[in-house]
Amino acid sequence: MTTTPLIGLEVHVELKTKSKMFCSCSADHFGKSPNTQTCPVCLGLPGALPVPNQAAIDSCIKIGLALNCSVNHLSKFDRKQYFYPDLAKGYQISQYDQPFCENGFITLDSGKKIGIERVHQEEDTGKLQHTTIKGEKVSLVDYNRSGVPLVEIVSKPDLSSSDEAKEYLKKIHEIIKALGVSNADMEKGEMRLEPTVNVHIEDEKGSHYTPLVEVKNINSFNFAQQAIDYEIKRQIDDFISSGIEKSNTNKTTRGYDSIKKVTFLQRTKEEAKDYRYFPEPDIPPFVIDDIYVENLKNSLPELPDQVVANLVGLGVEIKFAKIIAKDGSMLKAVLELRDDREIDIPKLASLLANKKISVGKNLKADYQSLNKKGNTNEEELTKIVEAIIEANPGVVAEFKKGKTNVQGFFVGQAMKQTAGSADPQTLSKIVSKLLNQ
Amino acid sequence: MKPLHTLTITEVHAGLKNGDFTCEELVSHFLKRIERLNPKLNIFLSLNENALQEAKKVDEQIKKQGITLPLQGIPFAIKDNFLTKGMITTASSNILKGFMPQYESSVTHKLLEAGAIILGKTNMDSFAHGSSTETSDFGPTLNPWDEGRLPGGSSGGSAAAIAAQLATAAIGSETAGSIRQPAAWCGITGLKPTYGRVSRYGVVAMGSSLDSPGPMTRNLEDAAIILSVISGKDVRDATTSPKPVENYIDNLGKKDLTGFKIALVKEYLLDSMDQRVKDLIVSAAKKFRELGATVEEVSLLDPKYSIGVYTVIQRSEVSSNLARYDGIRFGHTRDHFNEENKRRIMLGTYTLSAGYYDAYYKKAQAVRTIIIDQFAKIFEDYDAVIGPVSPGPAQKVGATKDQPMFGEMEDILVEPSSIAGLTSAGVPCGFVDNLPIGLQITGSQFSEGRIITIADCYQRNTNFQLFPNLD
Numbered sequence: 071m072t073t074t075p076l077i078g079l080e081v082h083v084e085l086k087t088k089s090k091m092f093c094s095c096s097a098d099h100f101g102k103s104p105n106t107q108t109c110p111v112c113l114g115l116p117g118a119l120p121v122p123n124q125a126a127i128d129s130c131i132k133i134g135l136a137l138n139c140s141v142n143h144l145s146k147f148d149r150k151q152y153f154y155p156d157l158a159k160g161y162q163i164s165q166y167d168q169p170f171c172e173n174g175f176i177t178l179d180s181g182k183k184i185g186i187e188r189v190h191q192e193e194d195t196g197k198l199q200h201t202t203i204k205g206e207k208v209s210l211v212d213y214n215r216s217g218v219p220l221v222e223i224v225s226k227p228d229l230s231s232s233d234e235a236k237e238y239l240k241k242i243h244e245i246i247k248a249l250g251v252s253n254a255d256m257e258k259g260e261m262r263l264e265p266t267v268n269v270h271i272e273d274e275k276g277s278h279y280t281p282l283v284e285v286k287n288i289n290s291f292n293f294a295q296q297a298i299d300y301e302i303k304r305q306i307d308d309f310i311s312s313g314i315e316k317s318n319t320n321k322t323t324r325g326y327d328s329i330k331k332v333t334f335l336q337r338t339k340e341e342a343k344d345y346r347y348f349p350e351p352d353i354p355p356f357v358i359d360d361i362y363v364e365n366l367k368n369s370l371p372e373l374p375d376q377v378v379a380n381l382v383g384l385g386v387e388i389k390f391a392k393i394i395a396k397d398g399s400m401l402k403a404v405l406e407l408r409d410d411r412e413i414d415i416p417k418l419a420s421l422l423a424n425k426k427i428s429v430g431k432n433l434k435a436d437y438q439s440l441n442k443k444g445n446t447n448e449e450e451l452t453k454i455v456e457a458i459i460e461a462n463p464g465v466v467a468e469f470k471k472g473k474t475n476v477q478g479f480f481v482g483q484a485m486k487q488t489a490g491s492a493d494p495q496t497l498s499k500i501v502s503k504l505l506n507q
Numbered sequence: 508m509k510p511l512h513t514l515t516i517t518e519v520h521a522g523l524k525n526g527d528f529t530c531e532e533l534v535s536h537f538l539k540r541i542e543r544l545n546p547k548l549n550i551f552l553s554l555n556e557n558a559l560q561e562a563k564k565v566d567e568q569i570k571k572q573g574i575t576l577p578l579q580g581i582p583f584a585i586k587d588n589f590l591t592k593g594m595i596t597t598a599s600s601n602i603l604k605g606f607m608p609q610y611e612s613s614v615t616h617k618l619l620e621a622g623a624i625i626l627g628k629t630n631m632d633s634f635a636h637g638s639s640t641e642t643s644d645f646g647p648t649l650n651p652w653d654e655g656r657l658p659g660g661s662s663g664g665s666a667a668a669i670a671a672q673l674a675t676a677a678i679g680s681e682t683a684g685s686i687r688q689p690a691a692w693c694g695i696t697g698l699k700p701t702y703g704r705v706s707r708y709g710v711v712a713m714g715s716s717l718d719s720p721g722p723m724t725r726n727l728e729d730a731a732i733i734l735s736v737i738s739g740k741d742v743r744d745a746t747t748s749p750k751p752v753e754n755y756i757d758n759l760g761k762k763d764l765t766g767f768k769i770a771l772v773k774e775y776l777l778d779s780m781d782q783r784v785k786d787l788i789v790s791a792a793k794k795f796r797e798l799g800a801t802v803e804e805v806s807l808l809d810p811k812y813s814i815g816v817y818t819v820i821q822r823s824e825v826s827s828n829l830a831r832y833d834g835i836r837f838g839h840t841r842d843h844f845n846e847e848n849k850r851r852i853m854l855g856t857y858t859l860s861a862g863y864y865d866a867y868y869k870k871a872q873a874v875r876t877i878i879i880d881q882f883a884k885i886f887e888d889y890d891a892v893i894g895p896v897s898p899g900p901a902q903k904v905g906a907t908k909d910q911p912m913f914g915e916m917e918d919i920l921v922e923p924s925s926i927a928g929l930t931s932a933g934v935p936c937g938f939v940d941n942l943p944i945g946l947q948i949t950g951s952q953f954s955e956g957r958i959i960t961i962a963d964c965y966q967r968n969t970n971f972q973l974f975p976n977l978d
Contacts, residue, residue: 110709116711117590151859347859353745
């Protein structure tokens with residue numbers, strides 16, 4: 071039996087625009103006193119009308135462009151209708167069949183492309199608070215978050231392991247941060263993750279797919295990974311015992327309990343909502359022209375993958391390039407010194423990435439003192455190494471048996487004897503030559 | 508001097524300017540008249556307690572600076588679906604009983620900025636769901652021409668307020684017919700603006716892609732004055748048009764209609780219609796010819812198709828717009844919706860449901876496009892199309908009972924133009940059994956100026972704008 075997980079991800083990102091999606095209330099709601107940032111529009115009062123926030127739409131399309139999506143020339147908002155006490159209007163303004171952006175991709179480090187189905191704009195809901203007042207259990211609604219702009223990024227089910235899922239999520243996170251459109255602080259709920267998981271199973275009876283499961287509202291990469299791993303195992307076990315395969319009616323929604331590290335059933339398809347989408351009549355459709363899209367494209371900063379590629383192009387090792395690309399000050403320092411002939415950029419990058427040296431006024435001086443070339447006199451050093459080899463026949467024997475890492479022993483001894491004045495690179499060249507004679 | 512309740516806006520301003528009367532006297536006069544007639548006719552749901560004080564302020568302003576604002580001191584009746592800050596707004600629904608708005612609708616805000624005085628809020632079909640004012644949760648309004656009859660709706664209270672002369676001017680809103688039809692049944696003037704010409708912000712939503720607030724008045728001149736004030740782009744309503752607002756007053760007073768081309772729609776003279784109504788429309792066509800216009804018969808899609816399109820789109824939007832009255836806020840639970848509200852929510856929910864959306868909503872939108880295109884074609888050749896507003900005069904009280912499609916049948920002739928988002932004036936064109944009959948004069952989107960010219964010229968050259976004697 072072979073099993074291949076099929077994982078898709080829905081990611082919600084809260085934009086950090088000044089105002090909310092459809093009104094002029096402040097969108098900065100975290101930790102604010104309840105219901106202090108509301109107006110007729112985000113409270114859903116009778117007669118109030120939504121007016122779209124252009125800055126939010128710009129951000130949404132920037133995200134789409136950064137994820138290699140095409141931008142739809144015709145787009146519109148739709149009403150997604152469901153009942154929940156934190157949903158002021160009884161519907162959420164979202165996008166259904168004409169999202170702003172579609173058909174993008176993200177490339178994982180392995181080179182595998184993960185398809186992005188769509189990037190669309192919507193609004194957040196209010197927040198419920200279940201509490202006790204004067205001995206009475208009550209549920210309170212805080213509408214400060216109601217109407218805060220959200221962008222939803224939906225991947226294709228192209229991910230086939232929780233590791234890939236985590237890498238994908240990290241890349242999205244880095245891109246969002248690089249674009250500056252959201253703080254994407256997971257702890258504040260500014261980025262929420264919803265994996266959809268099922269498993270393709272091949273056995274002697276043929277090809278099977280386990281029922282789809284959507285895991286709701288996860289707020290950390292690790293939890294997402296754990297939830298996916300748990301689901302993959304659970305679904306395979308479930309299939310083995312029940313033989314139930316995916317159908318049009320058996321998709322379920324589950325939650326993730328990060329303490330027990332299990333997913334648990336929330337809703338089955340029979341109870342699933344019919345959202346009764348229809349075009350939002352209060353907002354005219356959008357005609358998006360090429361010049362606008364081109365301008366947004368030109369305004370995009372260099373994205374993390376490109377930055378890494380540029381560093382690798384300068385000779386930096388990829389693992390160091392990734393660390394530096396994520397750190398604005400390191401990146402700036404490296405790029406500033408790239409044309410300095412006295413500095414070896416790959417070496418500088420390695421020192422920075424390994425925290426052997428830190429960004430600051432003395433960076434160049436520190437670098438130079440660390441990289442002062444030692445004694446490179448081969449004749450002199452060869453004598454020292456020969457003496458050490460002679461004195462350690464046991465270690466030499468180990469080398470001959472194939473333990474090549476004992477080379478470091480000889481280099482270390484030679485450094486000791488020269489009180490660190492020898493150039494290590496020259497030394498290891500000599501050690502290697504002598505041992506292999 | 509003419510009685511104060513019989514004056515138009517221009518006449519009120521002239522009187523105030525001359526010192527013939529004060530604004531306080533004018534408002535007081537209306538309040539007394541309301542006190543006398545409202546218990547019988549049930550036109551106003553609530554009155555503005557500060558109206559007299561506001562009138563006194565206007566008198567002071569006029570004393571100091573004269574009349575400086577287009578609607579200064581003009582007493583208005585406002586349909587109860589316009590949110591008025593500090594004045595209870597219910598949309599004639601028990602679910603909003605006692606609801607005190609925290610903000611002002613854009614239309615009433617503009618009226619107040621222009622100096623208007625709100626006398627009170629008028630009765631309507633609950634949530635504007637009807638064409639009779641009989642579905643109001645606070646009892647029907649009676650027709651001032653015949654108390655055994657309905658005023659039409661949904662803006663029945665505002666229409667009756669003008670017919671009974673309980674305010675100088677009124678504001679209504681039309682989704683399909685809700686200005687023109689009650690105007691016709693009450694024998695007054697109603698002007699439905701192009702969709703997007705007047706802001707919907709702060710109007711309790713019915714059919715969001717159709718709702719058009721507009722004036723209901725004693726004549727076209729008053730309507731033009733008011734429309735000039737309330738029209739225009741509103742940053743709070745994304746569907747308002749940025750097209751510049753004309754000063755519609757300039758469109759008034761044309762001597763004749765030479766050069767204008769008017770189309771009489773054959774299909775609007777229904778087989779089932781009272782012959783006397785048809786005759787009045789034909790006479791109106793004759794009048795237009797006398798005034799120099801060219802009048803030709805044209806053919807449009809049978810208006811019966813509009814009923815289906817309108818019903819599906821409007822009910823769908825209604826089911827969504829009423830979702831916010833979920834019992835959590837506004838003080839009343841969902842069982843306060845009335846039968847008609849519930850019927851519309853059910854039908855709209857059905858037409859938007861998975862599996863039915865394509866068959867109903869999408870198809871309705873497709874036919875809507877056909878209707879829009881047909882009108883667009885007609886307006887390449889004609890300035891206006893004319894026809895009756897309603898198949899007959901005001902119906903008797905109780906007529907809506909057991910007739911869920913009452914409104915749609917009564918509004919068959921105004922639904923096509925509403926679906927297409929057009930502008931249309933409704934003006935009286937005669938009487939049948941001593942009850943007023945309305946003529947609709949419909950133009951392309953944003954042709955309010957031209958429609959006002961045509962309707963105003965017709966009105967000045969006819970004598971159908973009459974008022975019942977209630978003394």
